[in-house]
Amino acid sequence: MIVQQMESCSGCSACESICPNDAIDMKENKEGFLYPSINAEKCDQCGICEDICPVLSSNWRLPRNETPLIYAAWNNDAKIRRLSSSGGVFTDLAIGTLEIGGVVFGAGFNEDAEVTHKAVGDVNSLEDLRGSKYVQSRIGDTYEQVQELLNEKKQVLFSGTPCQIAGLYAFLGRDDENLYTCDFICHGVPSPKVYQKYLAYMENKYNSKVKHVSFRDKRFGWIRPVVVVDFEEGGQKWEFSQDNPYFFGFVKNIFLRRACYVCSFKGIPRVSDITLADFWGIGEREPGLDNDKGTSLVLVNSEKGQMLWEKCRSSLFSKKCPAEYLNGNSTLFGSVPANNKRDFFFRDLDRFGFEAIIDKYMKPRNKIRQWMSLLKALMIRTINGILKNQL
């Protein structure tokens, strides 16, 4: 039986990881999201899965600052900042952990272009974790891996959505002096099935296998992100995110996980030691803190978070900010509403080809507006280039 009727199940996988009888498997539902499936023959009704579920119980919650320290920050390494979605703070936290022999967990890609959580033990492999992937990542056995590393007294930095961080603490049943966690302010996670259909559509259209997708390329700046698809046989296609059907569907909340519309992990106090996000609106409050290269919002939520932050901060630009600056980031405080076409979208997804689905549900701006937008972006880039040379 797949427990998919539970609208608020975030798919964190803590129940699968903890089950002493191996009676729970995470199985894909029709929408392409993983939900717990219980093998009645193996299940002895011990109830541990429900006791630790971070949505059903709040036992896992750790003390976190009611008034976190708030910073605007970015990485001083221009390349890392450019390749990161916001200001590139995550990479700095990760390097701080790797340099002392620790292990970093985050979302990367596997050979089948699926987004999965994985462990990274060296700086060169960090590239895979860098950048936002707008797909729900699979946790797999990473919680168990973290437990083993902590038993070996290794330092671990685990990064993920708030529900994944809650799932990790629920599974471990405790905090650990060697465990540091980093979540982000989360809009919601899209369906892996829709993402795979988008990849297949691109492969079919351009007759080449997709090698990599970058969801937040900054070639036209942080404020005008571009979706870039690289193909195995060389070649690249890019579109402003507003013109990319997949991104359009994501921000219009058409194919997010059901639980994201009633997320249990919004607001403050946060779940993790450090929360990262885009510092949307910072340029209107303090123009000097936004040069369109990406500014991270950093929330320091615990003593351990502060230790990590103080250790890494020396190689970052950072400035402390007041609490009212958080108002620009609405998804910090509340869930996004479901698109009223969501049910029709998933009904049609298996009935029609993806091109028809795009036409019906994910059609971005018309070509004239797309060209106008490109022209504007090119003009801004040229003017910025001229001003930079004159200063």
Ligand SMILES: Cc1cc2nc3c(=O)[nH]c(=O)nc-3n(C[C@H](O)[C@H](O)[C@H](O)COP(=O)(O)OP(=O)(O)OC[C@H]3O[C@@H](n4cnc5c(N)ncnc54)[C@H](O)[C@@H]3O)c2cc1C
């Ligand atoms: C699905 C999603 C929704 C988001 N929604 C918002 C939002 O509404 N508002 C906002 O301000 N910021 C949002 N963010 C966060 C933001 O885009 C940046 O990831 C964050 O600010 C960190 O940026 P960075 O430059 O420090 O590092 P980056 O290198 O850009 O961050 C990468 C980090 O994000 C993790 N990550 C990437 N994709 C996933 C994924 N699918 N699942 C779990 N972890 C992942 C990686 O493991 C890594 O730790 C979202 C991110 C994702 C993935």
